[in-house]
Amino acid sequence: MPAEKSIYDPNPAISQNAYISSFEEYQKFYQESLDNPAEFWSRVAKQFHWETPADPEKFLKYNFNISKGPISIKWMEGASTNLCYNLLDRNVRNGLGDQIAYYWEGNHPDDYSRGLTYRKLLEEVCRFANVLKDHGIRKGDRVSIYMPMILELPIAMLACARIGAVHSIVFAGFSPDSLAERMFDCKAKLLITADGAWRGEKPLYLKEMGHSVKKCIVVSHLKRVTPCPLDHVEEEIPWTDDRDYWWHEEMEDKEPACYPEWMDAEDPLFMLYTSGSTGKPKGVLHTTAGYLLYAATTFKIVFDYKPGDIYWCTADVGWITGHTYVVYGPLANGATSVIFEGTPFFPGNDRYWSVIDKYKVTQFYTAPTAIRALMKFGEGPVLKHNLSGLKVLGSVGEPINPEAWLWYYKYIGKEQCSIVDTFWQTETGGHVITPLPGATPMKPGSASSPFFGVKPTLLDECGIEIKGEGEGYLVFSQPWPGNDAPLYNNHETFRGHLLLQVPQASTALARVSHEVWTAFHCDFKRARRDADGYLWITGRVDDMLNVSGHLMSTAEVESVLTEHPRVAESAVVSRPHPVKGECLYCFITPNENEVFDQKLISDLKKMVRERIGPFAMPDVIQNAPGLPKTRSGKIMRRVLRKIAVNDRNVGDTSTLADEQIVEQLFANRPVEA
């Protein structure tokens, strides 16, 4: 390991050619973006096609002051466009028709490779848009998508965007129950799915329809016309005539052209469920114009993407990272990307490095949890491959610990690449705090500085702004184009949630509610600004869990656990985990006269897996004859977090209704924990 320096300058070879080549240049543009956002973003908008141009007077209208009316943000009101047109037709017209939009790398290295040019992608999207139209899908209808990482996934998304249907993707790692809940919530008219996916050596069946769906289009991926080394799946999948349709049969006779639906700037583009503070997932809505501007600009600048570069983001399209940085951002820039179906460990632990070598990847974007998992195998698997094409290495999903940062920097980037530790979330649409490759001197573990248009503000417990150095609640005091639509995010409801959930923040919020939009509605953040002005995300103040970059709420898991007939009550906390970042530690109070046994533990694990998904699988389930509650009945989670790590410094417990319970819970820790 190299000795940890506190700051790493960007490689001059990167700075020289970068869009933003010095920190001074970044600061100049940044200031402009805050002083005159309308002017700044209207320059960005010029590269895109607007069927109805924006009125410069109305480029940005917003109100953050509740006393003056409802909170609202409107970008480019009155303008109209179509995302799919801008991503595909515009690029084909600009001469990129024969350029590869996506390379597809299957789970098995010997699977057939597929590349789709921009022209071919446009044709496929139009054909599928016609399929959707034939099934009665119209502008504004919601379409759910539950698919593996195959090319039909972006094709389905873009076909929705082309006809103005709102896609709602559910990550294929979620259980059928989770899918059903989300489909019901958004009143989806149709589901697009596949027979299954490949994960390493085993097929994963997706089409086990316990849920009610009116119509379903199914990609035949496990059983393929084209042979594949693992193509031995003979099992019949569940099928209902007049409801289920094969993708390839539907596509057969469709025209490869479809006129785009012109959408208003603030018309919905997609929704995506994320974990709210309650047990129920929350549908975040992103709209048309602002999202296009922000996805396109962050992609181009943060990854310093230049024509000829090959970009690879390992995130599943089912998460916001995949929406913005596998689909919308790259295609808006006419980029060439890799889409990978498999895992980093199959057929060997060098798969990521072999894919980077195979496609000569220049920008690689992954999660700290993957880096930590791969670090374990040392440098050997890395040295088997030529990674010299790499220029920018991205990190996303959780704070990257300095050890993982340094490993990434030294062994993957060979100390020549810039690392961009991109902080953002589903609601922000794109990166909000991030270094820029040619411009920002890097500090391992710091997300560094705000992107253009983003104005982070730190507040102390009394709601007073902390200027300069200090730590406090992170809020945003100006809108940027990637902001989610307040329409579905009723501001007052969120403030209500926050106040309940984060009592420490209540004073702060009460003071500032009329001035500051807290973008972190539910997943409220704290951050520290150091002496150099760098921002460090220090943690959450609420009850959220982040397992391998998958965000979920404690309530979501608890509601599944307490459904078990033998369980009276449960409390879930996160415990640090060397690879996953955090893991789930669950406290279970069985019903009167019920025993806590191995069967209950395995039942509960199975339930969580089935109801939420494999990634939510608890690491520890502990018997808790009682939970540490305050006199008002609130579970003191900070005490449970201490018990989970066996740390006796639990702090003040004098407000607990029964202090004895803490000792009892320490005594009850299972041996394997």
Ligand code: WT7
């Ligand atoms: C939460 C948002 C945004 C893409 C993936 C997840 C955590 C994400 C970082 C980072 C520190 C990070 C935060 C955030 N997070 N990136 N670079 N440094 N924390 O989207 O599911 O909406 O989760 O992920 O906790 O609030 P999401």
